[in-house]
Amino acid sequence: MRISVFGLGYVGCVTGACLARMGHEVCGVDISAAKVDSINQGHSPVAEKGLERLVSRAVRAGKLRATLEPAEAVAGAVLSLVCVGTPSGRKGEANLDYVLRAADDIARALRYTRRYHTVAVRSTVPPGTLETCVIPRLERVARKRAGRDFGVCFHPESLREGSSIHDFFHPPKTVIGSYDARSARRLIELWRPIKAPVFVTSLRVAEMVKYADNAFHALKVAFANEIGALSKSLEIDSHEVMKIFVRDTKLNISPLYLKPGLAFGGPCLPKDLRALCAVARRARLEVPLLSSVLESNSRHLQRATQLVLATGRQKVGILGLVFKSDTDDLRESPACALVKSLLRAGKEVRVYDPRVRPERLIGANRDFVERELPQLSRLLAQSLQEVLASSEVIVVAGTHPEFPDGIRALKKRQILIDLVRLSPRSVPSVTRSVGLCW
Numbered sequence: 426m427r428i429s430v431f432g433l434g435y436v437g438c439v440t441g442a443c444l445a446r447m448g449h450e451v452c453g454v455d456i457s458a459a460k461v462d463s464i465n466q467g468h469s470p471v472a473e474k475g476l477e478r479l480v481s482r483a484v485r486a487g488k489l490r491a492t493l494e495p496a497e498a499v500a501g502a503v504l505s506l507v508c509v510g511t512p513s514g515r516k517g518e519a520n521l522d523y524v525l526r527a528a529d530d531i532a533r534a535l536r537y538t539r540r541y542h543t544v545a546v547r548s549t550v551p552p553g554t555l556e557t558c559v560i561p562r563l564e565r566v567a568r569k570r571a572g573r574d575f576g577v578c579f580h581p582e583s584l585r586e587g588s589s590i591h592d593f594f595h596p597p598k599t600v601i602g603s604y605d606a607r608s609a610r611r612l613i614e615l616w617r618p619i620k621a622p623v624f625v626t627s628l629r630v631a632e633m634v635k636y637a638d639n640a641f642h643a644l645k646v647a648f649a650n651e652i653g654a655l656s657k658s659l660e661i662d663s664h665e666v667m668k669i670f671v672r673d674t675k676l677n678i679s680p681l682y683l684k685p686g687l688a689f690g691g692p693c694l695p696k697d698l699r700a701l702c703a704v705a706r707r708a709r710l711e712v713p714l715l716s717s718v719l720e721s722n723s724r725h726l727q728r729a730t731q732l733v734l735a736t737g738r739q740k741v742g743i744l745g746l747v748f749k750s751d752t753d754d755l756r757e758s759p760a761c762a763l764v765k766s767l768l769r770a771g772k773e774v775r776v777y778d779p780r781v782r783p784e785r786l787i788g789a790n791r792d793f794v795e796r797e798l799p800q801l802s803r804l805l806a807q808s809l810q811e812v813l814a815s816s817e818v819i820v821v822a823g824t825h826p827e828f829p830d831g832i833r834a835l836k837k838r839q840i841l842i843d844l845v846r847l848s849p850r851s852v853p854s855v856t857r858s859v860g861l862c863w
């Protein structure tokens with residue numbers, strides 16, 4: 426493929442040199458004459474392990490060159506990869522000036538091309554950028570229509586400086602946010618020799634995935650460091666702790682606990698987080714990440730309450746009260762907290778959860794209910810039908826084999842608040858359904 430690469434920084438240089446190594450014909454574009462000259466002389470303009478050799482070989486083989494002229498690079502190419510910087514603006518926002526300038530340059534060149542050209546943005550940009558900024562700009566300047574006259578993708582990059590050449594050939598995944606199927610097919614073809622799972626999705630999902638990736642990496646570092654600092658203050662070897670921690674691939678380093686849904690609760694997580702933060706306080710150690718987790722959880726619960734209040738309806742039915750299915754444990758159950766908030770807001774609440782029998786609750790479970798939700802027996806309905814018949818709003822706050830039938834029987838006038846991400850097939854099409862974070 427003939428490919429142009431806009432921006433010859435870390436991402437652009439590595440991408441250009443590696444694509445050339447794969448046999449493609451690459452023309453890099455940069456606004457810096459020094460970077461362009463450097464490439465054309467067979468030198469890498471950035472210091473990166475193995476890159477100097479890769480660039481010099483590719484230039485000698487006639488597979489890689491660079492120019493200051495966008496039109497020259499785009500003219501013969503079928504694909505342009507935008508790898509320009511997106512640095513932080515004054516208030517932390519992503520500065521899109523470089524991306525938009527590159528889009529202008531590509532679009533001007535597109536005015537004169539006849540073949541179908543794909544513009545794939547590799548720079549990290551906020552969700553929505555392609556649809557609201559880049560595509561309108563490309564269309565206006567090129568005087569052409571995206572999806573008809575040229576294609577657009579968001580195609581995030583996951584290389585890490587220091588090991589970027591290895592990362593390029595062994596990525597964890599290939600994500601293609603596509604506007605048009607033709608461009609998605611072109612990128613799938615480009616990456617065919619590279620072994621990695623390919624995800625073709627919407628532009629916005631791909632843009633968000635990239636931010637989720639980097640936020641999670643940062644979160645993991647901060648988490649490990651707070652656990653490290655706490656361990657040190659207790660004279661515990663943090664590396665021994667984390668060595669064992671990461672070996673748990675069932676609960677810790679795993680997809681578990683990574684689905685957006687209702688707040689966490691139950692007898693362990695809130696209590697133990699509070700206790701760990703108390704340990705930090707005693708050690709006079711600031712752990713802002715760990716200390717903010719319960720606050721984040723309670724804000725999430727407030728969002729659920731707000732969803733119900735925003736309906737303006739008075740009669741609310743809650744399906745599911747226990748903190749997790751297959752248990753009758755109500756301790757710090759988020760659904761209990763939700764019921765409490767709704768009662769405080771003056772709503773008439775009915776609850777159905779066949780796992781909860783107040784007369785059978787014992788020990789700490791019973792103490793929790795007596796303290797936090799003493800009116801529980803009065804709120805509990807005997808059957809699902811009783812709640813459905815008396816409620817204007819139905820809140821699904823848990824799962825149980827009985828619930829899907831009830832949801833299917835909802836009337837058009839009833840509003841469904843989904844806190845558990847029901848499958849779309851289980852919700853009747855006439856029902857007004859509102860999800861918590863989807």
Ligand SMILES: NC(=O)c1ccc[n+]([C@@H]2O[C@H](COP(=O)([O-])OP(=O)(O)OC[C@H]3O[C@@H](n4cnc5c(N)ncnc54)[C@H](O)[C@@H]3O)[C@@H](O)[C@H]2O)c1
Pocket residue numbers: 431432433434435436437454455456457460508509510511523524526527530547548549550582583584585586
């Ligand atoms: N560095 C990384 O490890 C990494 C990894 C994944 C994603 N990213 C993302 O990739 C993007 C690029 O990152 P980077 O570290 O390579 O940036 P960088 O600052 O090293 O390089 C950007 C290059 O773009 C050039 N440029 C600016 N405007 C241009 C234009 N209109 N036309 C042509 N060239 C232009 C600059 O002169 C510069 O050489 C960023 O959005 C970044 O967030 C970076």
